[in-house]
Amino acid sequence: MKEVDVRGLSCPMPLMLAKKGIEGDPAEIMVHADSGTAKANVVAFLQDAGYTVTVEESGDEYRIKGSR
Amino acid sequence: MAQRRTIGPTAWLLGGAGLLIGAVAAWLISQGNPGNMGLCIACFLRDITGFFAGKVTNQGAVAYIRPEIIGIILGAMGAALFTREFRPRGGSQPLIRFVLGFIFMSSALVFLGCTVRAWLRLGGGDLTAIWGILGIVAGVLIGIVFLKKGFNLGRTKTVAKPLGWILPVFALVLLGFAVMSAAGSAPDWTLLTAAGDGPGALSAPLLISLAAGLLIGIVAQRSRFCSIGGIRDAILVRRYDLLFGVIGLLVGTTVVNLILGQYHLGFINQPVAHNDILGNFAAMTIATFAAMMLGGCPLRQIIMSSEGDADSTTAVAGMLVGAGFTHWAGLASSGKGLSAIAWPGLAVMMVVLLAIAWYGTRKTA
Numbered sequence: 024m025k026e027v028d029v030r031g032l033s034c035p036m037p038l039m040l041a042k043k044g045i046e047g048d049p050a051e052i053m054v055h056a057d058s059g060t061a062k063a064n065v066v067a068f069l070q071d072a073g074y075t076v077t078v079e080e081s082g083d084e085y086r087i088k089g090s091r
Numbered sequence: 092m093a094q095r096r097t098i099g100p101t102a103w104l105l106g107g108a109g110l111l112i113g114a115v116a117a118w119l120i121s122q123g124n125p126g127n128m129g130l131c132i133a134c135f136l137r138d139i140t141g142f143f144a145g146k147v148t149n150q151g152a153v154a155y156i157r158p159e160i161i162g163i164i165l166g167a168m169g170a171a172l173f174t175r176e177f178r179p180r181g182g183s184q185p186l187i188r189f190v191l192g193f194i195f196m197s198s199a200l201v202f203l204g205c206t207v208r209a210w211l212r213l214g215g216g217d218l219t220a221i222w223g224i225l226g227i228v229a230g231v232l233i234g235i236v237f238l239k240k241g242f243n244l245g246r247t248k249t250v251a252k253p254l255g256w257i258l259p260v261f262a263l264v265l266l267g268f269a270v271m272s273a274a275g276s277a278p279d280w281t282l283l284t285a286a287g288d289g290p291g292a293l294s295a296p297l298l299i300s301l302a303a304g305l306l307i308g309i310v311a312q313r314s315r316f317c318s319i320g321g322i323r324d325a326i327l328v329r330r331y332d333l334l335f336g337v338i339g340l341l342v343g344t345t346v347v348n349l350i351l352g353q354y355h356l357g358f359i360n361q362p363v364a365h366n367d368i369l370g371n372f373a374a375m376t377i378a379t380f381a382a383m384m385l386g387g388c389p390l391r392q393i394i395m396s397s398e399g400d401a402d403s404t405t406a407v408a409g410m411l412v413g414a415g416f417t418h419w420a421g422l423a424s425s426g427k428g429l430s431a432i433a434w435p436g437l438a439v440m441m442v443v444l445l446a447i448a449w450y451g452t453r454k455t456a
Contacts, residue, residue: 033386
């Protein structure tokens with residue numbers, strides 16, 4: 024599974040890294056985020072790219088998993 | 092790569108958020124706010140600086156505690172707490188962010204408005220805003236060049252919890268002074284623009300401004316509305332959500348201005364604006380370039396700060412201090428046009444921004 028860490032990064036880095044992460048069409052991708060904005064942007068981005076997205080919250084981290 | 096959906100449900104959500112913010116901003120003018128300035132983050136922060144320091148910084152025309160700012164902070168904080176998104180964080184080059192906020196404010200005061208007001212001015216028929224909006228596009232493009240080269244200011248970390256509460260606490264202090272002002276008992280060392288002396292004296296009633304601010308704060312926090320992110324994301328990552336936000340803002344404010352008879356199309360005699368084409372363009376280019384390096388427009392900085400982001404708080408602090416400096420130094424424009432030192436000032440700001448951009452790119456290269 025492709026893993027991307029966008030924790031602590033300002034806009035638009037989370038989106039840029041998520042976009043890079045789905046290059047090559049991985050079947051599964053995990054994005055680690057820690058702000059509501061990064062979470063919302065990455066979730067919408069992955070959904071628009073055709074992934075089914077689940078978000079798991081643990082501590083201060085959002086683990087955003089996309090699969091298709 | 093598989094085909095991506097270009098316009099998803101979040102785009103419509105942002106369009107609706109922009110529409111609402113634009114409509115509320117236009118309505119606030121009918122309630123007493125200055126022309127085409129129903130909402131302006133730069134101007135309103137500047138007015139707050141004027142209230143506290145205006146006697147020193149020559150801000151007689153622009154001194155008032157704008158309750159909209161208080162509302163936005165408390166609304167965003169409430170929404171963030173409610174959705175468990177309030178997280179004290181910071182430590183990503185706070186000093187540089189202070190400088191970026193300072194420069195953002197200085198250049199915005201040469202244009203006479205922030206990246207939010209640029210759209211609102213256009214929505215009131217002020218065609219001089221077009222030069223500023225072209226500047227926004229130019230600033231985004233310059234920012235993108237550096238982002239593509241790897242620019243970033245580094246990751247934030249979790250910080251001591253009280254640091255995340257600075258702006259919300261400041262908002263409560265402001266509320267105290269706003270109530271005192273409304274009751275006519277503000278301390279002697281503060282300053283309030285006298286009626287007829289400038290835009291600082293034009294305001295909607297305290298409770299209306301406060302309520303409008305609360306609504307805008309909640310909507311902006313939930314939607315992640317950003318006045319520069321739309322153009323940025325469209326060009327950089329081919330995402331159009333945030334662009335729907337600014338289009339909504341423009342449509343909402345235009346429609347309500349037309350309904351309320353506040354729409355005046357033209358280049359001349361626009362409220363709190365000048366028609367120096369190059370000045371407007373250059374000032375907004377610089378302001379937007381600074382905002383690009385901050386990761387969002389001044390409204391976003393306030394929202395993030397209200398979610399516990401101490402770095403955004405230092406950016407907002409830079410804006411407040413920058414406003415005082417810009418008026419004290421005689422760098423701010425007036426309706427008549429640019430000040431005598433506007434161009435040297437803008438040149439210095441651009442050099443500093445390029446140095447920061449170079450630093451932020453080199454560090455990660």
